[in-house]
Amino acid sequence: MPKLPPLLAKPVEFLPLWLVERAARGIFSGVLKAHPGLFERLGDYRQTCYCFSPSDLSLHFRVVPAAQTLSVSRGEPPPADARIEGPLALLLGLLEGRCDADALFFSRDLSVIGDMEAMLALRNALDDSAIDLPRELGALAGPFSPLVTGAARHIRTHMLAERQATWN
């Protein structure tokens, strides 16, 4: 199972929440702006409160797409209508449609609780959106955009290759 390298995971534990939240909100609003079709496919489930819990980070990301709100917390998972937990690399892989959610569920790499209709709607909406996180990250980095995009692509390739290796 691909895990975030300790070199990246450790510093995140000490980052102030406001900083993580600010970066995550930037990516979140950038994704929503660039992929309006995501809202349309989500339908009524855009009102749902989703929680994403990367198992290799001590963080929870709570999102309500319709309100375009995102909050980050540590400790116990916050209340949400639907929650998904798994390694960050796989959660990001799902966000980009690079991994198949059912396969990760069968292998027990992911766990889901709460409103399964809402979770399915989100999975399908994301899967149809050609989200490219390195590009979204790069867009936030101003003059450092090419550098950030390149670095993010390198990390993604490395982490998903680890997953591919376990398949072969």
Place this chain on the structure above:
Amino acid sequence: MELICPAGTPAAFREALDAGADAVYCGFRDETNARNFPGLNFSRDELRQSIALAHGRNVQTFIALNTFMRAGDEALWYRAADDAVEMGADALILADFGLMAYVAERYPEQRLHVSVQASASNPDAIRFLVEAFGVKRVVLPRVLTVQDIARLTRQIDCEVEVFAFGGLCVMAEGRCSLSSYATGKSPNMSGVCSPASHVRYREEGGTLVSELGAYTINRFGPGEASGYPTLCKGRFDVGGTEGYAFEDPVSLDVIDEIDALRAAGVSALKIEGRQRGKAYVAEVVSSLKRALDAGPAERAKLVSRLRVMSEGQRTTSGAYDKRWR
């Protein structure tokens, strides 16, 4: 043999094209098809664009309208059929005889395929559908052996399509009432088997408990591969023995039988999985495409990696290679 590939979204449709599909099957975003899941399927515009894209690459598009019409609401299915024909669908996949009659009368040139949901599995039933509605192909249920299929194809004047990989329904499809029994909804009428609205998961100290309506379907121990929360693949206590009463959580894989199926007169192999992500579609379609062109020795290696993407991380040849036990 043609490779018929699933698509639940336009993105998955494009992946299927890129991976080498001969035809892609899909459905509208409503209860007219048997994969009526939240966030899945195609709007009219999306499907029109997808068909155009496929035709530009010489790939066919089959539109599944394979649920049974609800009395009093037939207009929903008729409108879907009208739209599918107008969009240029290469075939409509139908289960309801009333809808077959509607399309055959109104659009006699439209190619019709019999959905697996019609559960047409003997020469008399198939001959009736050919004579009454002019159907050109039948998709057989996953309850026949390769020998059964070979005997059948010799007795009918119609192409035969069989499932080769993906989710394994072990029931008389279109007739199964297990989902209705537990939830009031079924693939036959509502387009959903074990609907997500009735599914709950919970973790109990590393054990994953899956529930459907009021029923506990399974308890997967720590590290044990899981499956879909369907009654037909539930683990139950029967007569004091705990086990799988109908079928294990497992997916279908009959790639080893390709040559036998070809010799049996099968025209097309179908991949199940419109509800799966585009990554699955890309991986499975490209692997099966290569397997079709490969020799028997290479095939097993090509598709073995797909096992980890399968329900329960296991595959079976199911009824195709049924033996006494």
